[in-house]
Amino acid sequence: MAMERIEFGDSIAGLIIDGVEGTPFVGATLRLTREQGVVVDVPYLSSSAAEQFEHVRAWFDSQTPPNNMLLLTPQGTFSLFDVQWNGHSENWGGRRTSIGTLRPTLTVLGNRDGPLADPLLMNEMDSRLDGLNEWVRSSAVDEDHVTDDEGRVQEVTLRLHAGEALKWCQGEATMTLRAGWHHAPEQDGYTRKTTIQDNVTLRSTFESGPRPFWDHFVEQRKVANLMVFLFGRLLSFREHKLRDDRYTARMNDGRIYDYPPTEIVSRATYRERRIDVPSRKELRRPLAHMVQIGEVGLETWSDNYETWERFILPSVSVVGRKGGYIEDVVISTSMSIEAAGSILGRQPGENATYSDGGRKTTATYVYRCLETLNVLWPERIRDRLGLARAIANNYNDVKHYDRGDFPEHSETYAVSEINQMIVRLLAIHVTGRGDDLLATFRAGNDLYELKQVLDSYGLTVTVDGHWEHDPENNGNS
Numbered sequence: 001m002a003m004e005r006i007e008f009g010d011s012i013a014g015l016i017i018d019g020v021e022g023t024p025f026v027g028a029t030l031r032l033t034r035e036q037g038v039v040v041d042v043p044y045l046s047s048s049a050a051e052q053f054e055h056v057r058a059w060f061d062s063q064t065p066p067n068n069m070l071l072l073t074p075q076g077t078f079s080l081f082d083v084q085w086n087g088h089s090e091n092w093g094g095r096r097t098s099i100g101t102l103r104p105t106l107t108v109l110g111n112r113d114g115p116l117a118d119p120l121l122m123n124e125m126d127s128r129l130d131g132l133n134e135w136v137r138s139s140a141v142d143e144d145h146v147t148d149d150e151g152r153v154q155e156v157t158l159r160l161h162a163g164e165a166l167k168w169c170q171g172e173a174t175m176t177l178r179a180g181w182h183h184a185p186e187q188d189g190y191t192r193k194t195t196i197q198d199n200v201t202l203r204s205t206f207e208s209g210p211r212p213f214w215d216h217f218v219e220q221r222k223v224a225n226l227m228v229f230l231f232g233r234l235l236s237f238r239e240h241k242l243r244d245d246r247y248t249a250r251m252n253d254g255r256i257y258d259y260p261p262t263e264i265v266s267r268a269t270y271r272e273r274r275i276d277v278p279s280r281k282e283l284r285r286p287l288a289h290m291v292q293i294g295e296v297g298l299e300t301w302s303d304n305y306e307t308w309e310r311f312i313l314p315s316v317s318v319v320g321r322k323g324g325y326i327e328d329v330v331i332s333t334s335m336s337i338e339a340a341g342s343i344l345g346r347q348p349g350e351n352a353t354y355s356d357g358g359r360k361t362t363a364t365y366v367y368r369c370l371e372t373l374n375v376l377w378p379e380r381i382r383d384r385l386g387l388a389r390a391i392a393n394n395y396n397d398v399k400h401y402d403r404g405d406f407p408e409h410s411e412t413y414a415v416s417e418i419n420q421m422i423v424r425l426l427a428i429h430v431t432g433r434g435d436d437l438l439a440t441f442r443a444g445n446d447l448y449e450l451k452q453v454l455d456s457y458g459l460t461v462t463v464d465g466h467w468e469h470d471p472e473n474n475g476n477s
Helices: 051-062 132-136 213-231 270-274 290-305 309-316 326-344 362-373 384-399 409-430 448-457
Strands: 011-017 026-033 037-044 069-073 076-089 098-108 124-129 141-147 153-160 166-170 173-187 192-206 237-243 256-258 262-266 459-461 467-469
Touching: 026 051, 026 069, 037 051, 037 076, 037 262, 037 270, 051 076, 051 098, 124 213, 132 173, 132 192, 132 213, 166 290, 173 213, 192 213, 213 237, 213 262, 213 290, 213 309, 213 409, 237 270, 290 409, 309 326, 309 409, 326 362, 326 384, 326 409, 362 384, 362 409, 384 409, 384 459, 409 448, 409 459, 409 467, 448 459
Parallel strands: none
Antiparallel strands: 011 026, 011 069, 026 037, 037 098, 069 076, 076 098, 098 262, 124 192, 124 237, 141 153, 166 173, 173 192, 237 262, 459 467
16 A cells, blocks of 8 residues: 655655656665655765766756656655755765755655656645634534433444545636545554544536646645634645546556545645644634635636736735734735725725825725724724725835834834734625625624723724823833
8 A cells, every 4th residue: 555644754765766767776865854845855876987876967967857756665656846956065085975855846646647847737636724723614424422321322323435525616717625534443452443534625627637746735735824814824735646547546556446635745835734723713703704705706806806906915824823023914915905905995084195286195095994894803903094094104114124113012013913804704795795794793793802902902093093102011021
């Protein structure tokens, strides 16, 4: 059976194949490292007298190894794609070997049928990421209990099934969210146990047929970015698996009996696996669950994505991230708000934000977002015009070197929190579900965390965009 998953720190020895007829196989070790992802170390002899390593020396001397390679190991075959030189160190004389390092862009934990030189394409890709189970709230396991007269459980019945699929179109791709199960019994000389995994996966397929990893990932990232706004925190991809006609499971006589899901490790996402998995408490409650957004909302998000990309990308990289500078949060989210204000266009009452010359200001674009959202902010920042000016003032004071000292820390922190909520609520607007899903915010609910921030620092915004500090706080928490 092929190896199903590789973890950080794993080191697997084998024989590497370059696909060129007549070249000898050479030993190599594949490692999954936290720093560089998958790397393959190849020992060789630098002396020209060692003819069996002539092709290996050429890889590293020219820094151009074969594009695709295979690694045969006791655990199974690894397919390596878009292989790049990653350094080498030569030793001459004595009994020491030289060593070169290769770094594949994509590593597949399986053997592919057909020519090795072909680029990697896949019929479908399944991925898992943080928060997906909580967001979709779908399960592939039904559980029934039988209890006695005293309420003690006497029998448990688990029914495993394919969860109901949620499906929508996303440009040329068809996206699917579905809960699935995996049954894994284990037994040793002492313990016997059965593990059932019940997880939601995000699947992408293309009607046109097999596509590269990146085509699938771009579409899946759009869904993940929406989830970041809804949860208000960093979410990481943890796993990718492909299904394709060229990745098969065969009987001993060569007959195909399955096209199994096969893990891919990508240089584009391995770093996300380094981040600690969030607890359920850290995920908290999203602004909206999948059932509230719906397939139509996801299609609308996708249709609007290109237009709103300058809004989405600056903020999705900072929303809810820990350990960063609050000034960076203000700058990134304010860039998004400016972009959103340009897309939204003119709003009633925005003339009050214009300069004396009648020109639009930074506050104009903030005001357009606030007017579109139309939510009831906590009492300390209820003046919409004042809030637009306060955000614009803080953004400009942070951004421009000629504006003197940086703003008061408490004020910048308040703006960073308010801005994050603005961009998160605007993401709901982009799905086309704003009228329904923003109703509770327009009624003044669900913004209690902002109220706590403002009360803690004793801050109130004025109509001219300045912050007043409660006398007992004097700007400090």
